[in-house]
Amino acid sequence: MKTPDQIHRVAIVGTGLIGSSWAAFYLARGLTVIATDPAPDAEQKLRHYIDHCWPVLEQLGLSPGASRERLHFTSDLNAAIEKADFVQENGPEREEFKVQLFARMDAVAPADVILASSTSGLAMTAIQRDCAHPGRCVVGHPFNPPHLIPLVEVVGGQATSPDTIESALNFYRRCGKHPIHIKKEIPGHVANRLQAALWREAVHLVNEGVATVSDVDAAVSWGPGLRWGLMGPHLILHLGGGQGGMSHFLDHLAGPFSRWWQDLGSPELTPEVQAKLIAGVNAEAAGRSINELEAERNRLLLGLLKLRRHE
Template identity: 40%
Template sequence: MPSIKKVAVIGTGVIGAGWIIRCLAHNKIVYAFDKDPKLKNSLIKEIKRTWPFVKKLFKKNKLNLKNFYYFTSLEKTIKDADFIQECATENYALKTKLMSRIGNYAKTNAIISSSSSGLLPTRIYSKCKNPQRSLIGHPFNPVYLLPAVEIVPGKKTSTRYLNQAKNFYKSISMNPIMVKKELPGYLSDRLQEALWREGLHIINEGYATTEDLDRAIEDGPGLRWSLMGTFLTFHLAGGKAGMKHMLEQFGPALKLPWTKLKAPKLTKNLSSRIISGTKNQSKGKSVSMISNIRDEYLVELQMMRKKYEKKLR
């Protein structure tokens, strides 16, 4: 299959908009779909807000909106697309019905990818025509800046289409993570969910505030995680003998009651603590203002990280 040039993005929320921006930055022709025509102006506004960060990260000179098309008809959106990225609400019934429609309208060899954060592809595509070309392409927010994408196959997905999807994501400067087989929550979200549940317990039992927990990550392991993950970090913690010594020394701690992976009940009191805590952390700044600060940081961080990535990867 020749290089993928025409991309359809189904849904223009936060994730869908991120895909659209990233694809436009890599000279793809983008067909965007949403039922509400009024959302087009909001989408263009978001494209323009993010462009200074995208331009700097990918070293692009100008934004070409001539490659951008907005439709309120699903059939018109996908009929000529080589690659379809679905970004609808995380709901099995909704996605299964939507994928059935997409499969009927799409070209027979068009790859269909869902941005789902944890649903099983075999179930999502159970009523989709030619399910061998269907898969999960789970990105991370902000999609227009972060390079990771988890590619998850369904039971009927063919290796041929997995490789084509991998090459496509690489063509838009992403680092695909090939998940061996489907599992709920995939990889990163399962790890994030464990951290999230632990945090809820700590706040619920009054040991810390949301800001305390964020600082514990931001000023500690978070700084290491931007270059190396948990396993390589723990390998270094073992000294000269590496992970072998680390497991011998700290392995017994796995039996200690340090974690509570079962989530606490999200009561009104716990919700109130989390909401008020994050409001205090925002210090009066809007979500848009904080997003701009985050985006500027992520661009600078990734540009700096490339120097060190080459020495490790």
């Protein structure tokens, strides 16, 4: 596989929301991006998205050589990847579609080029099954939006080589991401499963009338969410044990936590529950548009990311 310093041209396959965000990120890191998507208006939407993101990326800090002029677009899949040094796929989240797409890419991409999928929950073992060179296929799942959030989950399939996994981790790390290696394939990987677990209980609390949508959100963002932006749940609870650390914490609170787990809800997203959530979110937004909320999120994220740079 190519080493990180040999990767200069990244092919972005699929330029929806995730693909466009990836394209903006790689351009900001000084790489050349060759994007491809069959939709007739894909290039226009992609360039508009990158222009929209660029001021935020400038605030975060551009790498030497970063330029929107390094973006190239083609509707020809083969032309996009035949000279690429790394491929980031962002097609529809349908297994059979990705199986066929990876087989096509595998037939064209140079043998030492990694084929990474942004899939949020599919298994690479299935996606790589029709590839002649499955060892270079890997999941490189970002967290949304990829141009801002550092996390990338790297997951190999049964046929993925250890060299591919290590090379992908090193490449993402060199680009300024914080990659983690998921050692076992599981639906939804890790971060989305954690997010789903929290949201399940949040929906349950709203549906049971325990708290409003806005108060549940406040309970997270003004409470444990502040700590989670700095450390994960295990390390936070380790601190919660004082000088005794996790051992002391478990001695005192393993019982209560176990009882709370048993009492957690399992709501269903029925039309009635969905209506409650939509009404609650609209009330919490208080007339603010998606663009206004996005700008607020980005402003706060930039502050946190700049703070964490100095760790």
